Amino acid sequence: VKDEVDSIVAGWRRALPEVDVSPLEVLSRVTRLAKHLDRRRSTVFARHNLETWTFDVLAALRRAGPPFQLSPGELLTATLVTSGTMTNRINLLEARGFVVRKPDSVDARIVRVRLTTLGRHRVDAALKDLVEQENLILAALGTTERGELAGLLRRILVPFDLP
Amino acid sequence: VKDEVDSIVAGWRRALPEVDVSPLEVLSRVTRLAKHLDRRRSTVFARHNLETWTFDVLAALRRAGPPFQLSPGELLTATLVTSGTMTNRINLLEARGFVVRKPDSVDARIVRVRLTTLGRHRVDAALKDLVEQENLILAALGTTERGELAGLLRRILVPFDLP
DNA sequence: TAAGATTGAGTCATCAATCTTT
DNA sequence: AAAGATTGATGACTCAATCTTA
Numbered sequence: 483v484k485d486e487v488d489s490i491v492a493g494w495r496r497a498l499p500e501v502d503v504s505p506l507e508v509l510s511r512v513t514r515l516a517k518h519l520d521r522r523r524s525t526v527f528a529r530h531n532l533e534t535w536t537f538d539v540l541a542a543l544r545r546a547g548p549p550f551q552l553s554p555g556e557l558l559t560a561t562l563v564t565s566g567t568m569t570n571r572i573n574l575l576e577a578r579g580f581v582v583r584k585p586d587s588v589d590a591r592i593v594r595v596r597l598t599t600l601g602r603h604r605v606d607a608a609l610k611d612l613v614e615q616e617n618l619i620l621a622a623l624g625t626t627e628r629g630e631l632a633g634l635l636r637r638i639l640v641p642f643d644l645p
Numbered sequence: 646v647k648d649e650v651d652s653i654v655a656g657w658r659r660a661l662p663e664v665d666v667s668p669l670e671v672l673s674r675v676t677r678l679a680k681h682l683d684r685r686r687s688t689v690f691a692r693h694n695l696e697t698w699t700f701d702v703l704a705a706l707r708r709a710g711p712p713f714q715l716s717p718g719e720l721l722t723a724t725l726v727t728s729g730t731m732t733n734r735i736n737l738l739e740a741r742g743f744v745v746r747k748p749d750s751v752d753a754r755i756v757r758v759r760l761t762t763l764g765r766h767r768v769d770a771a772l773k774d775l776v777e778q779e780n781l782i783l784a785a786l787g788t789t790e791r792g793e794l795a796g797l798l799r800r801i802l803v804p805f806d807l808p
Numbered sequence: 809t810a811a812g813a814t815t816g817a818g819t820c821a822t823c824a825a826t827c828t829t830t
Numbered sequence: 831a832a833a834g835a836t837t838g839a840t841g842a843c844t845c846a847a848t849c850t851t852a
Contacts, residue, residue: 485799486806490723493708498769505779508791509682511798516679517725518805519672535820545656554835560653562680564822569836571820591829591834606661616668622800628671631797635674636648637785642681643649698842718812727844732814734842754812754851 487511519619526615530608535561537612539571540580540605543597550597551584557595580604650674682782689778693771698724700775702734703743703768706760713760714747720758743767 487510494503523534532540542560543550552560554568561568572595575581580601586592597605620628650673657666686697695703705723706713715723717731724731735758738744743764749755760768783791 483799483803485802487799487802490708493710494772496710497708498772501773501776502780503772503776504791505776505783507795508783508786508798509779511795511802512675513679513682514725515798515802515805516676518802519676533820545653545660547656547659555833562677565835566823566837567821573836574820589830589834593835609657609661609666610664613664613666613668616672617665619801620668620671622804623671623797627797628667630793632670632674634786634790634794634797635671635678636646636650638782639648639650639674639678639681640646641785642678696842716812717814726842728813729815729845730843736814737842752812752852756813 485511487514519616522615522619523612526611527608529611530604532604532608535571536575536580537605537608539568539575540597540601541609543581543595544602544605544609550602551594553586553592553594555592575601648674650677682779685778685782686775689774690771692774693767695767695771698734699738699743700768700771702731702738703760703764704772706744706758707765707768707772713765714757716749716755716757718755738764 487507490510491503491506494501494506520534523537527534527537538561539557542557543552546552554565554572557568557572558565563571572581572583576583579598581595581597584594584596586594623631650670653673654666654669657664657669683697686700690697690700701724702720705720706715709715717728717735720731720735721728726734735744735746739746742761744758744760747757747759749757786794
């Protein structure tokens with residue numbers, strides 16, 4: 483069975499036979515799958531009146547455990563966006579009542595972003611829905627294969643997450 | 646060795662022990678890796694005065710083979726963006742001299758977007774640079790493992806690419 | 809009616825510059 | 831100086847509505 487990336491790679495081999503395009507076999511699939519997943523997630527989150535970016539921030543705060551708060555800087559590394567983006571996200575989340583800003587008691591440069599009860603309930607419901615849907619997407623694979631896949635991806639990912 | 650997704654998953658297990666979050670082991674790695682790849686690609690393409698979205702369109706035209714032309718509709722399925730986005734992309738590419746619009750000789754609803762010689766040379770150089778860089782990213786894996794990884798990803802991807 | 813492409817409004821992204829506090 | 835957060839300019843995206851031709 484062939485997918486879209488097979489024909490993409492075949493296209494490049496026809497176009498530029500002297501170039502080794504084999505890395506695309508892996509990495510084009512990663513980006514292409516990521517785009518499909520983004521779309522799927524958008525529809526799942528929409529059922530909870532959330533967007534993907536909303537979920538990403540709320541989820542990071544939720545995983546932090548009580549009292550469910552992180553600084554904007556900590557949220558940056560969790561979500562892989564730039565600082566200006568995070569300021570804007572927090573503004574919008576605050577306006578919707580999902581988070582509140584608190585000044586840090588020690589260092590006045592730092593802001594603490596805290597999840598509200600409303601935000602917590604919302605993100606919990608969304609997560610349950612999400613993993614249910616993503617389980618269906620992975621239905622093509624057995625448990626062992628999922629483990630292998632996760633392990634191989636981790637090997638590629640580790641160098642990125644280092645410093 | 647652990648990566649960021651390991652701690653994300655561990656965070657969810659602490660926060661919501663009753664939920665099976667194992668799908669995230671695979672799919673969060675896919676999206677997270679995709680984000681890292683996007684950044685890496687941006688810097689590679691910048692050396693050729695291209696952006697990722699620029700490359701995506703030019704690459705699809707390049708792979709089509711002579712005379713290197715596709716309709717906007719065909720470009721949509723290749724790049725996974727919406728039709729409004731594609732119109733805008735073609736406008737900007739045309740202004741830069743990378744593509745030209747030609748009316749279809751048979752069906753007047755259809756536009757043919759054709760790669761210029763300038764666009765072709767540019768995308769060829771960018772592709773060579775890209776696969777070289779991506780080969781380094783995959784250095785952590787052997788040939789067999791790359792094949793396994795590509796195969797597992799294909800199994801997940803196939804249902805998305807169907808009709 | 810439908811297919812294909814375009815338009816415009818609104819949203820969220822990056823980047824570089826700035827402000828405040830250490 | 832440097833760290834952390836914010837601001838504003840700009841860019842590209844989605845979505846829904848529209849236009850043209852089949």
